[in-house]
Amino acid sequence: MKKLGLIVNPIAGMGGRCGLKGTDGAEILAQACALGAVPEAPDRALTALQQVAKLADDVEVVTVGGDMGAKEADAAGLDARILFTPDGRATTSEDTRRAAAELAAHGVDLILFAGGDGTARDVYAAVGDDVVCLGIPAGCKIHSGVYAINPRNAGELAALYLQGKVKATGRAEVMDIDEDAFREGRVSAELYGYLTVPRDAARVQGGKAGRTQKDEQALDEIAYYLFDVIEPDSLYILGTGSTVFGLKERLGVDGTLLGVDVTRGRELIAKDVTERQILELLEAEGGDKAKIVVTVIGGQGYIFGRGNQQLSPRVIEKVGRENILVVATKQKIAALGGRPLLVDTGSEETNALLTGYMRVITGYSEQIAVRVSA
Amino acid sequence: MGITKVRKNFHQARWDEPMIFELSTPGVRGIIPPAAEAEVAAAAGDVVGKLPESIRRKTPPALPEVDQKRVLAHYLHLSQETLGSNLNADMSQGTCTMKYNPRINEDLAMESRFANVHPWQDEDTLQGILEIYWGMEQIMKAVSGMDRFTLQPGGGAHAVFTAASIIRAYWRDKGELDTRDEVVTSMFSHPCDAASPHTAGFKIITLMPKEDGYPDLEAMKSVVGPRTAAIFFTNPEDTGIYNPLIEEFVKVAHEAGAVCFNDQANGNVLMGIARTRDAGFDLCHYNLHKTFGTPHGGSGPGTGAMGCREEFAKYLPYPTVEKDPATGRFYLDYDRPESIGKIKGFLGSAGVVLRAYCWAMAMGPEGLRETAEISALNNNYFMELVKRIPGVSAPYAEGHRRLEECRWSWQPLTEETGVGTDDILRRVGDFGLQHYWSSHHPWVVPEPMTIEPCETFAKEELEEYAAVLAQIAEEARTDPELVKQSPHKCATHKRAAEEELDDPTKWATTWKAYKRKIGK
Structure with a gap:
C-alpha cells in the first residue's frame, strides 16, 4: 500500500488578503488575525484531498494531528495515521519541519503539503531532495515551482503519482523572498534549493508549456551545442540553478546545483566560488577570455540578482556583456508570456549595461532574442 | 435557412476492431487470380528469373491473410472511427486551412486520362499535365508577384526547406556562406520557418511577440547584421494577426544584405488582396493542398508551391516546366547547372497540382479575392460568438480584428475550474465535431485553441461550433469530471497517462515494432 504524507500549514496565505505580503512570523500572524484574516489553507487542502479520496482503499495517509492535516484528512473521508500533534x-515553521522530517523517516511515497514559499522552504530544509513532494498552492507567495496550478490539480497529480500513472519526477525550485524587505518595497528573492516533484507539465506551475519536449531533451540539445562551442582555453563561470547544473552534468563537470563553479574549457578549476574568488581568477587569467553562463531563475525571469549574487557587478563588468551566455529551455522563455528577462545586480550602471536585447541559447544552434530590463 | 444544432445525442461507432494482422488465418486468400493463358505465359517467360538474385525473396512477406469481405469490413470499421475531412465543419484545425474539397476535382483526378499517365512517358505524350503545371505556375506568379515557381515540394515544410537550400546556394556562390550563417524568424511564424533552415544548416534566432502581437522590431534590429543569411516570416502569423510593419522588417533585413522569405501557408486570407513581392520579399511559398481546395491528405500528398524573384530562379530544383514560345510545346528543362537538384520524385504530387489548377481556374481572380474576404469575415463573425463565452480570451492585439484565424486562450477557465484546453478539445468530439488544434510548442499562449473558420463554412456551422464550445465551458463549471474524462461518445480512447506517450518503449507505430516491444 502506498503512503501519502500530508502537511497543512494552517496559517499559510492569511497575510495575503490583508496586504501583509506573507504570514512568516508570530507578529505578522497576529496582525493578520486582527485584520480579520481567516484560514484558507484547510479548504484548499481539502479540495486536493478529495481527489485522493477515490484511492482510499489503496493509500495510507500519514499526517500530523489537529490543524496540520488530521482535520482535513478526516473531512475528506480518509483514515489517517497521526505521527504527532x-x-x-x-x-x-518548526512544526512543519518536524512533520516533514518524521514523514520522511516514516518512509512515505509522497509528501503533499499545503502552503506557500515559506512552507516549501521548511519542507526542503527537512527532507532536501530525498522524498518526492508536491505543493498545494495556499500561500501568499508562490515563487517556487513545486506547486500545482491549483489545489484540484495537486490532488489529481498526487493520485496519479501514487497509482504509478505518472512516474517521472524532476527538480523544482524552492524560492522565497524576504518578507520584511518586500514590505519595505524591495524584492530580495533567494533560491533555496530544489525539491523532487512528480513531473507533469499540465499540472505543475512553471511547466505551462504543455506536453512537449522534455526538459531533459532540451538540456541535451543545449549541452551538445555548448560542447561544440566551448573554447578549451577560456574560463567559464557557470552559474546556479538546475538548468546550468544539468549542463554541468552533461559536460562532465562535477559542479554544484546552488553554487557558481568555474572551469577552463570543460575542466573544473574551482567549485562553489565566492565573488572574491571569481575576481581573483579573472585577475590571474585575464577577464577578456572569460564567459559567464547563466539561466533564468524562477518564474519571474531573473538572470542576475536572484540566487546568483556571486556574479556581482564587478564580475559582470570584467567579463563583459558580449561574453554572457544565457541558456534556458524554450518552455521557460514561453512561460514568461512576453515579459522581459530581469536583472537586479545592485548597481544601476551594471543593470543599464545588461538591458536591451540578449540572445538566449535554447537548443542546438537555436536562440531566442529576449528583452532584458532592470 | 439552415438550423444551428448542437448534436447532444451524437454517438460514434466504436468497433473494438482487431489489428489486421490479428485477423490473419493461414491459407485464407483475398483473391485468387486465374493462371495466365499458355500464350501469355510463354511470351513472358520466367519473370522472377529476370530479377537479380540479390533482390529475390527467399521467404514470402509476412502479410496478413484475410478474405476480401473481411478486409472491406475492417477498413469500413476503421473509417467509421475517424472524424475525417468533409464529414463536418472541420474548421478546427487552425493554421491548416481546412476547406471543402469540391467533388468535381476528385472526379477529374480519378479520370483515366490523368490517372493512367506515367511520368516516364515521352514528354510529347504528357503535354496536358505539363500545360497544367505551367498554367499553375502562371497563377502562382499572379497571386504572389514572384517571377518563377517550383511545384515539386511535397508540402509546406518541404517548400521552406527548398527555399533555405536555395538561400544556402545563393550565399555559397557569393562566397559568404561561412559568415552568413544565421536565420531570423518569429515565435508565431510556423515552426518549420525555424526547423527547415535549421535542417539546412543555419543557426536560428527567434523573435518574441510584443503585446500588440507583432514580432519585436527592436529585437530584430538587435540581431540582424552581417551574419544574417535570411529572415523567414509567416504573415499573418499563427495568431491571425497581420503584421502591418512587415515592410519595415524586410527593409531592416535587406539593409543588412539578408534575403527575405515569406511563409504564405496562412495566405488564404491575402489572395487577390496583398502580394508578398510587393512587401519586398525575395522568396515565398503557398500550400496548394488546402489553400487551393485540394484535400489535406493526412500527411500527404501535398504541394508546397515555392516562388522566387528572378535572381534566385537559377537555383530552383530541376526539372522546371517550360513553354517553347515558337511552337507552344511544353518541355522539362533538366539543363540547369546551378539548380539545387532534385527534391522529389518525378514532378511532385501531380494529382494535387491538377486539383489546385481546376479549383483556381473555376474560382477565377475575383473568386480568389472573395475567398480571402469571406474567410476573414467568417473568422470575425466566429470571434464575436466565442468572445461571449466566459473563460476564453484572445491574447494580444486587444481591440484589433484578426484575419483568418485566432489563437484563443482558455487560461481563465482553467484557473477557475482546473479544466484545460486538452480536456476541452477532446470533449468537442462528443458533439460530432473534430477536436480542435491547440498550438505549436512551446505554448506561448497558455491553454491555447487555434480555429480557422475559412470561407467554405456556413454561418450555421460557425454557430454550431461556438455553441459547442459554450456548452463545454458551462460543463467545466458544473461537472468538470465530465470534461476531464472525455471523450465519452467517440471511438477514440480516453486520455492516456501522458508520460507514456513520450516513452518509445510504450508505443509502436508498426506491427513489427509492437511485436518486438511486447516480446512476442
Missing part, C-alpha cells in the same frame, strides 16, 4: 495554539 503539535502543542500550543498557533503552529510554527
Whole structure:
C-alpha cells in the first residue's frame, strides 16, 4: 500500500488578503488575525484531498494531528495515521519541519503539503531532495515551482503519482523572498534549493508549456551545442540553478546545483566560488577570455540578482556583456508570456549595461532574442 | 435557412476492431487470380528469373491473410472511427486551412486520362499535365508577384526547406556562406520557418511577440547584421494577426544584405488582396493542398508551391516546366547547372497540382479575392460568438480584428475550474465535431485553441461550433469530471497517462515494432 504524507500549514496565505505580503512570523500572524484574516489553507487542502479520496482503499495517509492535516484528512473521508500533534495554539515553521522530517523517516511515497514559499522552504530544509513532494498552492507567495496550478490539480497529480500513472519526477525550485524587505518595497528573492516533484507539465506551475519536449531533451540539445562551442582555453563561470547544473552534468563537470563553479574549457578549476574568488581568477587569467553562463531563475525571469549574487557587478563588468551566455529551455522563455528577462545586480550602471536585447541559447544552434530590463 | 444544432445525442461507432494482422488465418486468400493463358505465359517467360538474385525473396512477406469481405469490413470499421475531412465543419484545425474539397476535382483526378499517365512517358505524350503545371505556375506568379515557381515540394515544410537550400546556394556562390550563417524568424511564424533552415544548416534566432502581437522590431534590429543569411516570416502569423510593419522588417533585413522569405501557408486570407513581392520579399511559398481546395491528405500528398524573384530562379530544383514560345510545346528543362537538384520524385504530387489548377481556374481572380474576404469575415463573425463565452480570451492585439484565424486562450477557465484546453478539445468530439488544434510548442499562449473558420463554412456551422464550445465551458463549471474524462461518445480512447506517450518503449507505430516491444 502506498503512503501519502500530508502537511497543512494552517496559517499559510492569511497575510495575503490583508496586504501583509506573507504570514512568516508570530507578529505578522497576529496582525493578520486582527485584520480579520481567516484560514484558507484547510479548504484548499481539502479540495486536493478529495481527489485522493477515490484511492482510499489503496493509500495510507500519514499526517500530523489537529490543524496540520488530521482535520482535513478526516473531512475528506480518509483514515489517517497521526505521527504527532503539535502543542500550543498557533503552529510554527518548526512544526512543519518536524512533520516533514518524521514523514520522511516514516518512509512515505509522497509528501503533499499545503502552503506557500515559506512552507516549501521548511519542507526542503527537512527532507532536501530525498522524498518526492508536491505543493498545494495556499500561500501568499508562490515563487517556487513545486506547486500545482491549483489545489484540484495537486490532488489529481498526487493520485496519479501514487497509482504509478505518472512516474517521472524532476527538480523544482524552492524560492522565497524576504518578507520584511518586500514590505519595505524591495524584492530580495533567494533560491533555496530544489525539491523532487512528480513531473507533469499540465499540472505543475512553471511547466505551462504543455506536453512537449522534455526538459531533459532540451538540456541535451543545449549541452551538445555548448560542447561544440566551448573554447578549451577560456574560463567559464557557470552559474546556479538546475538548468546550468544539468549542463554541468552533461559536460562532465562535477559542479554544484546552488553554487557558481568555474572551469577552463570543460575542466573544473574551482567549485562553489565566492565573488572574491571569481575576481581573483579573472585577475590571474585575464577577464577578456572569460564567459559567464547563466539561466533564468524562477518564474519571474531573473538572470542576475536572484540566487546568483556571486556574479556581482564587478564580475559582470570584467567579463563583459558580449561574453554572457544565457541558456534556458524554450518552455521557460514561453512561460514568461512576453515579459522581459530581469536583472537586479545592485548597481544601476551594471543593470543599464545588461538591458536591451540578449540572445538566449535554447537548443542546438537555436536562440531566442529576449528583452532584458532592470 | 439552415438550423444551428448542437448534436447532444451524437454517438460514434466504436468497433473494438482487431489489428489486421490479428485477423490473419493461414491459407485464407483475398483473391485468387486465374493462371495466365499458355500464350501469355510463354511470351513472358520466367519473370522472377529476370530479377537479380540479390533482390529475390527467399521467404514470402509476412502479410496478413484475410478474405476480401473481411478486409472491406475492417477498413469500413476503421473509417467509421475517424472524424475525417468533409464529414463536418472541420474548421478546427487552425493554421491548416481546412476547406471543402469540391467533388468535381476528385472526379477529374480519378479520370483515366490523368490517372493512367506515367511520368516516364515521352514528354510529347504528357503535354496536358505539363500545360497544367505551367498554367499553375502562371497563377502562382499572379497571386504572389514572384517571377518563377517550383511545384515539386511535397508540402509546406518541404517548400521552406527548398527555399533555405536555395538561400544556402545563393550565399555559397557569393562566397559568404561561412559568415552568413544565421536565420531570423518569429515565435508565431510556423515552426518549420525555424526547423527547415535549421535542417539546412543555419543557426536560428527567434523573435518574441510584443503585446500588440507583432514580432519585436527592436529585437530584430538587435540581431540582424552581417551574419544574417535570411529572415523567414509567416504573415499573418499563427495568431491571425497581420503584421502591418512587415515592410519595415524586410527593409531592416535587406539593409543588412539578408534575403527575405515569406511563409504564405496562412495566405488564404491575402489572395487577390496583398502580394508578398510587393512587401519586398525575395522568396515565398503557398500550400496548394488546402489553400487551393485540394484535400489535406493526412500527411500527404501535398504541394508546397515555392516562388522566387528572378535572381534566385537559377537555383530552383530541376526539372522546371517550360513553354517553347515558337511552337507552344511544353518541355522539362533538366539543363540547369546551378539548380539545387532534385527534391522529389518525378514532378511532385501531380494529382494535387491538377486539383489546385481546376479549383483556381473555376474560382477565377475575383473568386480568389472573395475567398480571402469571406474567410476573414467568417473568422470575425466566429470571434464575436466565442468572445461571449466566459473563460476564453484572445491574447494580444486587444481591440484589433484578426484575419483568418485566432489563437484563443482558455487560461481563465482553467484557473477557475482546473479544466484545460486538452480536456476541452477532446470533449468537442462528443458533439460530432473534430477536436480542435491547440498550438505549436512551446505554448506561448497558455491553454491555447487555434480555429480557422475559412470561407467554405456556413454561418450555421460557425454557430454550431461556438455553441459547442459554450456548452463545454458551462460543463467545466458544473461537472468538470465530465470534461476531464472525455471523450465519452467517440471511438477514440480516453486520455492516456501522458508520460507514456513520450516513452518509445510504450508505443509502436508498426506491427513489427509492437511485436518486438511486447516480446512476442
